[in-house]
Amino acid sequence: MDNRALPTATSDLADLCLDLDVHGYCIVKDVLDQETVSAVAERLSAQAAGEREAKLDHPFPADAEGDDVNQWVYLLHNKGTVFHQLALHPTARALAAHVLGADHNLAAMDSHITYPGNKPMPLHTDQWWMPQPAMPGERHNRQGDLKRGQGPFGEPTPATRAISPPMVLNFMWMITDFSVANGGTRLVPGSHLSGVQPIGEPRQDEVQPEGAAGSALVWEGRTWHGSGVNTSNEPRLGLTTFFCAPVVRALTNMTYGTRPEVVAGLDDEMKRLLGFAPWNGYGATDEPNAEFARPAVETVGQLG
Numbered sequence: 005m006d007n008r009a010l011p012t013a014t015s016d017l018a019d020l021c022l023d024l025d026v027h028g029y030c031i032v033k034d035v036l037d038q039e040t041v042s043a044v045a046e047r048l049s050a051q052a053a054g055e056r057e058a059k060l061d062h063p064f065p066a067d068a069e070g071d072d073v074n075q076w077v078y079l080l081h082n083k084g085t086v087f088h089q090l091a092l093h094p095t096a097r098a099l100a101a102h103v104l105g106a107d108h109n110l111a112a113m114d115s116h117i118t119y120p121g122n123k124p125m126p127l128h129t130d131q132w133w134m135p136q137p138a139m140p141g142e143r144h145n146r147q148g149d150l151k152r153g154q155g156p157f158g159e160p161t162p163a164t165r166a167i168s169p170p171m172v173l174n175f176m177w178m179i180t181d182f183s184v185a186n187g188g189t190r191l192v193p194g195s196h197l198s199g200v201q202p203i204g205e206p207r208q209d210e211v212q213p214e215g216a217a218g219s220a221l222v223w224e225g226r227t228w229h230g231s232g233v234n235t236s237n238e239p240r241l242g243l244t245t246f247f248c249a250p251v252v253r254a255l256t257n258m259t260y261g262t263r264p265e266v267v268a269g270l271d272d273e274m275k276r277l278l279g280f281a282p283w284n285g286y287g288a289t290d291e292p293n294a295e296f297a298r299p300a301v302e303t304v305g306q307l308g
Contacts, residue, residue: 006038010193013215014261017095019174020222021102028196028227031213032220035095036177040086045179047084048115048241052077064116065152066128066230073122074231077115079256080243081278082263087113088274089243096220100247103173103224107276110277111172111248112255115179116231118187118240124233126204127192129247131225134168136199158200160192160209160228167199172225172248179241182221183214187234189221189242250283259287259297272296 011023013033023030036044043167052075055061064076080087090096091110132152134146182188190210192202212232213221223229234240246255258278267275275281275296285292290303 010211011213013219017088017098018098020095023114024099024103024222024224027193029191029193029213029221029223029229030098030099031215032095032222034216034218035093035220036090036218038218040089041179044090044177044243045217045241047086047295048077048080048118048179048243051083051114052117053078063235067123067125071125073119075115075117077117078112079261080113080115081110081258081274082261082266083097084154085269087243090177090243091277092154093245093272096211096245096247097223099175100173103170104247104249107250107283108173108247109250109252109254109279110245110258112244112258113242114246114256115243118231118234118242120234120236120239122187122234124187124190125230127190127202127207127210127228127230128204129195129201129226129228130172130223131168131170132201134171134225136168137168139165142228152236153204156200158198159205160195160198160200160202160207162194162197163199165199167197168226170196170224170226171252172246174223175245175246175247176221176223177243178215178217178219178221179243180238181215182219182240182242183236184212184232185234186236186238186240187232188212188214188240189223190230190232191223195228196224199226202228243256251286254279270291 008026011030013031016032020030134148171213190212248257280296289297
C-alpha cells in the first residue's frame with residue numbers, strides 16, 4: 005500500500021480522490037452549510053419519530069444480531085425534497101464519478117440513526133455479492149449463489165492477484181457530529197485492496213474518523229467498515245447516498261418504490277440518478293433508446 009498518511013478532512017477534490025484510491029475512504033470537510041444541515045436534521049428527526057411511533061422500524065441485514073435500538077429510515081427521496089440536494093450534490097457526484105464512472109445511479113438514500121445502548125455493527129463490505137475473478141480453467145464463482153457472510157475471508161493486505169473493481173460508493177453525510185463516543189463509522193484502511201471479506205469481528209487496525217455536522221465520510225464498496233457503539237447521551241444522525249454502477253441492481257428498488265407524486269415532481273437529473281433512464285438498453289421498458297423508461301400503464305399490451 006502507498007505510504008500516504010491516513011485521510012484527514014479536506015475539501016480538495018484531488019486529495020479526496022487519492023485518499024479513496026489509496027485507503028478506500030476519505031473525509032469531506034464542511035460539504036454542507038449549517039442552514040442545510042439544520043433543515044435536513046429537522047425533517048429527518050420528524051420522519052424518524054413518526055415511523056418509530058407507527059412501528060415502521062425495519063432493521064438492516066448488516067446490523068448486529070438482536071440490535072433493536074438503532075433505526076433505519078429508508079427511501080428518503082420520498083420523504084422530503086430537502087434530501088434530493090444531497091443526492092445531486094456536486095462533490096458527491098464527482099467522487100461517485102471518480103470511483104464508478106461518469107454514469108452511475110443512486111442505489112439507496114437512507115438514514116442510519118445510532119442511539120445510545122446499541123451494539124457494534126459487524127465489519128463488512130458493501131459489495132459482498134461481487135464474484136471473485138477466476139483464472140482460465142478455474143471454476144468461476146456463480147454470482148447468483150453468493151450469500152452474505154460466506155467469504156472468501158482473509159487479512160486486509162494487498163492482494164497478489166487480480167481483484168474485483170469497486171461497483172458501489174457510500175457517501176455518509178454527517179447530520180450530527182460523528183465521534184468515537186457516539187458510534188461513528190469504523191473502517192479498516194487499505195482493506196479495499198485485499199479482495200477478501202472480514203469475518204465481522206472488531207480489529208486493532210480499525211480507524212474511527214470524527215467530523216463535524218456538515219462533513220461527510222466516503223468509502224468505496226470493497227472497504228471493510230461498520231458502525232460503532234454509541235456511548236453518548238444523544239443519537240447520531242447519519243444519512244447515506246449510496247451510489248452504484250449503472251448495471252448493478254440498486255440496494256433499494258428505486259423505480260418501483262418511488263411514490264407517483266414524487267416522480268411527477270422530479271427533474272430529469274434526479275430521474276436519471278434514480279434509474280428511470282435506460283443505460284445502453286438496460287432498464288428499458290419498451291423502447292431501449294428512449295431517454296426515460298415508460299411506466300407499465302403507458303406501454304403496449306396485447307394486440308390483435
